[in-house]
Amino acid sequence: MSDAPIYTPFADHDEQLAKAEAGVTALAATRNNRWYPKFHIASNGGWINDPNGLCFYKGRWHVFYQLHPYSTQWGPMHWGHVSSADMVTWRREPIAFAPSLEQERNGVFSGSAVIGDDGKLRFYYTGHRWIDSNDSTSGDWQVQMLAEPGNDEITHITKLGMVVDCPTEQVNHHFRDPKVWKTGGTWYMTFGVSSAAKRGQMWLYTSDDMINWMFKTVLFEHPDPDVFMLECPDFFPINDAQGNEKWVLGYSAMGAKKHGFDNRNVNNAGYQIGSWTPGEQFVPETEFRPWDCGHNFYAPQSFNTVPGDTDEVTGNGRQIMYGWMSPFIEPVPMQADGWCGQLTLPREITLGDRCGDIHTAPVAEIEELRENTIDLGTITLEQDGDKLLLDDAEAVEIEMTIDLDSSTAERAGLRVQATENGAYTAIGYDDQLGRVVVDRSAMTYGDRGYRTAPLDVDELTGKLELRVFVDRGSVEVYVNHGHQVLSSYVYAAEGPRAIKLVAESGSLKVDSLKIHHLKSIGLE
Numbered sequence: 001m002s003d004a005p006i007y008t009p010f011a012d013h014d015e016q017l018a019k020a021e022a023g024v025t026a027l028a029a030t031r032n033n034r035w036y037p038k039f040h041i042a043s044n045g046g047w048i049n050d051p052n053g054l055c056f057y058k059g060r061w062h063v064f065y066q067l068h069p070y071s072t073q074w075g076p077m078h079w080g081h082v083s084s085a086d087m088v089t090w091r092r093e094p095i096a097f098a099p100s101l102e103q104e105r106n107g108v109f110s111g112s113a114v115i116g117d118d119g120k121l122r123f124y125y126t127g128h129r130w131i132d133s134n135d136s137t138s139g140d141w142q143v144q145m146l147a148e149p150g151n152d153e154i155t156h157i158t159k160l161g162m163v164v165d166c167p168t169e170q171v172n173h174h175f176r177d178p179k180v181w182k183t184g185g186t187w188y189m190t191f192g193v194s195s196a197a198k199r200g201q202m203w204l205y206t207s208d209d210m211i212n213w214m215f216k217t218v219l220f221e222h223p224d225p226d227v228f229m230l231e232c233p234d235f236f237p238i239n240d241a242q243g244n245e246k247w248v249l250g251y252s253a254m255g256a257k258k259h260g261f262d263n264r265n266v267n268n269a270g271y272q273i274g275s276w277t278p279g280e281q282f283v284p285e286t287e288f289r290p291w292d293c294g295h296n297f298y299a300p301q302s303f304n305t306v307p308g309d310t311d312e313v314t315g316n317g318r319q320i321m322y323g324w325m326s327p328f329i330e331p332v333p334m335q336a337d338g339w340c341g342q343l344t345l346p347r348e349i350t351l352g353d354r355c356g357d358i359h360t361a362p363v364a365e366i367e368e369l370r371e372n373t374i375d376l377g378t379i380t381l382e383q384d385g386d387k388l389l390l391d392d393a394e395a396v397e398i399e400m401t402i403d404l405d406s407s408t409a410e411r412a413g414l415r416v417q418a419t420e421n422g423a424y425t426a427i428g429y430d431d432q433l434g435r436v437v438v439d440r441s442a443m444t445y446g447d448r449g450y451r452t453a454p455l456d457v458d459e460l461t462g463k464l465e466l467r468v469f470v471d472r473g474s475v476e477v478y479v480n481h482g483h484q485v486l487s488s489y490v491y492a493a494e495g496p497r498a499i500k501l502v503a504e505s506g507s508l509k510v511d512s513l514k515i516h517h518l519k520s521i522g523l524e
Contacts, residue, residue, distance in 0.1 A: 005146055005211065007161030008102040016098035020078050023069035024095070031338035035473025035491055038395040038520050039369055041065070041090065041322075042342035043080050047072050050177075050232055050299035051322040051343055052079055053096075055113040057121050058152045061087050063322060064096055065343060066110060072340040077107035077128070081154070082523065087346060087365040089522045096157050103127035103143050103162045110177045110232060111145070112301060116210055117182075121154070123147040124189065126176035127162060142166055142175040144191065146211065164189070164205060164213050172198050174229045179301075180210075181236070183278045190219050192230040192251065200227040200253060202235075206279065220249055220282045229254040232269070232299040235282075236319060240351045247276040248349070248358070249284070250291070252299050261435075261452055266328040269298050271358065273351075291323065291360065292344075293453040294438060294477070294486035298326035302349060319349040320363060325474060325487055329447040333491050334473065344487055345469065345476060352483075361482030362467075370397065370516040379510040381412070381503040389414075389515060392496035397516040398468040402429060402508070405461060409506030411437070416470045416499050417492035419444075424500075425490040427477055429464055431506075436466070436479050438486045445491035453477075453484035463511065469518075470499070 027045030042048065046069045053064035060083045067080035079097035084090045097108040104127030111125025127145045144164035150156035166175045174194035181188055189205040200222040205213040222230060234250035252269040256262075269291050274284040291300055300323035323344040327334070334340050347360040374390075381387060390396070398414065413428015426439040430452070439450035455464070467478040470490075477486040501510070 005161030005163045009100055010102050010105060011100045013098060013100040016100050017095050020069040020095045020098050027338045035334050036339060037342050037471045038524060039518050040342045040471055041082055043067055043339060045338050047074055048080060048341040049324050050110045051301045051324060052110050053113040053123055054301055054303040054322060055121065056305055060085055062154060072335040077109055079108055087363060088368045091522060094155050101159060103145060105129040112179045114180045121149050122210060124178040124180050139173040144178050163211060170196055172196055177232045179234055189213055190233055190235055192233050194229040198228045200230040202230055202233045216279055217281060222253060224256060226257055227253045227255045232301060234302050236302060238319060238351045241353060246273050246351060248273055249282050264451060267298060269300055292485045292487050294451050295488040296325040296327060297323050297487045299324045321347045321349055321360060325489060327489060331446060333445040359482040360485055361478055369518040371519045372517050374515045376513040379501060379513055381508040383507055384503060386500055386502045388498060388500055390499045393499050394472050394497060395518045396470050397518055400466050400513040401511040402464040403511050404464055406509035407507060409503040409508050412503045412508040414468060414499060415502055416475060417490050418498040418500055419493040420495045421493050423493040425475065427468055427475065438477060438488050440490060443491060444493040446489065451486055453479050453486050
């Protein structure tokens with residue numbers, strides 16, 4: 001590459017941003033809020049997907065996301081933007097990116113943010129364009145781009161242009177989603193690639209100045225030949241409770257086949273833990289494990305927090321992740337409501353005592369959303385018993401501990417979004433499967449089916465702790481302090497939305513159960 005990025009405009013960026021703002025405003029004016037989230041990040045109109053550019057900068061947390069501002073279907077990508085001083089209450093910021101350069105004519109695709117040695121924030125993202133300039137029939141051309149904020153509030157972005165071109169003879173079109181970090185005095189960039197042989201890979205580039213980048217090696221190739229692309233890659237070090245460093249390699253695998261409980265979604269996001277020597281290949285020490293076992297989770301991105309914001313055990317900066325709740329399977333009912341897609345709650349990634357023991361629990365700040373608490377104490381349900389917990393709830397957090405040793409039910413737990421027509425979503429423990437289940441088979445709207453999360457052998461006895469977040473159109477279920485998570489859309493039918501406790505074919509003993517009503521994060 002030359003010393004200066006390649007910059008080739010085809011339109012005025014400010015004009016494109018103004019058009020995009022008008023598009024979102026028009027859709028927001030028609031929005032139906034029946035499933036629109038109260039405490040999750042979403043655009044006020046249009047389609048969103050991947051979280052992008054996560055960072056803490058100049059006193060505020062920033063979350064960007066892939067946005068199509070002109071419809072509730074996927075289309076030419078822009079970057080939406082929200083920010084917060086406390087990760088609790090958020091405000092909408094101006095749309096950050098719109099296509100305006102030739103290298104991104106058909107979409108400003110995903111990327112990350114990083115603070116350089118000079119204290120300046122930089123965005124690395126993928127410019128996308130169709131080879132024939134019209135559609136995907138001839139394939140696409142993807143390159144890596146660089147931009148900087150035009151002010152401290154990041155309300156204006158200055159694009160600097162292309163820094164890594166696509167070697168089209170060596171890849172099968174897919175060449176995207178850069179993640180940048182510094183180790184040992186060298187800057188590194190990895191991104192997802194579909195090789196010429198259609199194998200999913202992550203490539204590694206290096207730089208001394210964050211502008212001129214050179215290919216170093218293939219950081220990782222997925223061993224499954226059916227996996228042809230690794231989207232939205234992530235790569236970061238993490239210490240266990242004893243201070244031992246490991247590296248976590250995250251990616252969203254495209255092409256993996258369904259098998260039993262594995263790979264149930266269209267594409268599946270997960271991680272492997274291993275070791276890495278700077279500049280060399282990643283050496284896996286675990287198999288692929290999903291970040292989230294729910295129906296709707298994909299394309300997560302993580303970032304490390306600012307100095308001083310540290311984990312109590314290791315003393316390291318917190319590794320915080322957002323995921324996209326992905327509505328891949330039609331029908332997608334919310335597309336008729338002027339908006340489509342939301343992000344998960346922010347989750348802190350920690351490494352436990354056992355190899356591969358990743359936990360992702362909501363960041364501590366989420367507790368500040370609690371407005372009031374109902375403490376129901378200990379509850380016992382007899383054979384096929386049930387108990388109404390709330391007759392109407394649209395935004396709550398439920399903490400419960402099930403005594404598995406004292407329960408005999410084949411399936412027991414919660415029914416949320418339970419409406420008068422008999423619809424509900426079931427969340428609980430299935431004794432025959434030995435797994436936690438989110439079951440949407442009784443929903444009125446949208447795709448149904450169920451998803452499960454495994455429990456370790458030593459977790460199949462004793463206590464099962466569930467932390468369940470119910471928003472207007474979604475659930476997030478955290479199992480045993482985030483050892484497993486299930487995130488799914490749940491489209492409630494009309495009328496009051498009750499929450500019930502149910503035991504099926506046996507009894508249930510609950511040691512403790514609390515319900516917290518949650519306030520809005522300010523984006524409604």
